[in-house]
Amino acid sequence: MPNAISYQGGTAVLDGFLKLADEWISQKTDDRGIAWFRGAVRDVTHAANERALGIAVGLVPRRLGKADLALPAAELARAGALRPGLDLSDWSIDQLARVALMAASHSGDEAAFASRFDSFCATAEINELIALCRGLPLYPNPVLIEPRAREAVRSGMKPVFEAVAHRNPYPRETFSEDAWNQMVVKAFFIGSTLWPIQGLDQRANPRLARMLVGLAQERWAAQRPVSGEVWRCIAPHADGEGVAALAHGWTTGNDRERWAIALALQMAPQIRIDLPADELAHLQARLISEKINWPDLA
Known part of the structure; x- marks a missing residue:
């Protein structure tokens, strides 16, 4: 970007x-x-x-x-x-x-x-x-x-x-990309939401995805919760470490986090992750039928 x-x-x-x-x-x-x-x-x-x-x-x-x-x-x-x-x-x-x-x-x-x-x-x-x-x-x-x-x-x-x-x-x-990335990361640190940020999907970038994977890993290590909105910025540019983080979030997260991962993957269909296919497909179908979007999951 x-x-x-x-x-x-x-x-x-x-x-x-x-x-x-x-x-x-x-x-x-x-x-x-x-x-x-x-x-x-x-x-x-x-x-x-x-x-x-x-x-x-x-x-x-x-x-x-x-x-x-x-x-x-x-x-x-x-x-x-x-x-x-x-x-x-x-x-x-x-x-x-x-x-x-x-x-x-x-x-x-x-x-x-x-x-x-x-x-x-x-x-x-x-x-x-x-x-x-x-x-x-x-x-x-x-x-x-x-x-x-x-x-x-x-x-x-x-x-x-x-x-x-x-x-x-x-x-x-x-x-700039650096300033944008710092703003998005800061939102997580101060407990703000991402969905009201204009251009969030258009300005997603690989560096931001890697920064947020690191943030998620730090939170897991400290046994702290990870906001489901983080996956929205990670999924479109997930590298190997990002894919592993998505899989870990699905396995260890609560229902709301799985909903968020399902929505993030729905928006990034090019990303392939070894998840229970039926379970993922079921959640993604419900996202569409129930018109669930990021404000609902934030």
């Missing part, structure tokens, strides 16, 4: 997002709230320094609240049409507003914006940081802000990690 190619949305995406954010916030708050938000966007847009942005981002929860955004399917589709992969299904109103304010601070200078974003994230409190990381796929020139994105996925704070890793097209499009 070659390194990802960054998505280049530019100012058209920023402008379109700001219009949608204004529309959605006006539907979710009262007249005072929308008046404040529009005034804050104007202040940030024309500010000579970052003070207006810091004040506005900090005031968002008090002015607009923190309720779920809860967009209907048609509006979620509008977001996806504006920016492929943009998933606002679990955003809150304050997160939407904070991302919009950061987007509004872009004056056309991508390097200046990247510097502003980085310095703001360095001092942001956790809820601000979560919101701003969710906005990663919207910001211009994604390569310039990658160091801050990678710092976020190295975080030991699970919500910050998941703001980048989950339901976010940015890592799939921008991270």
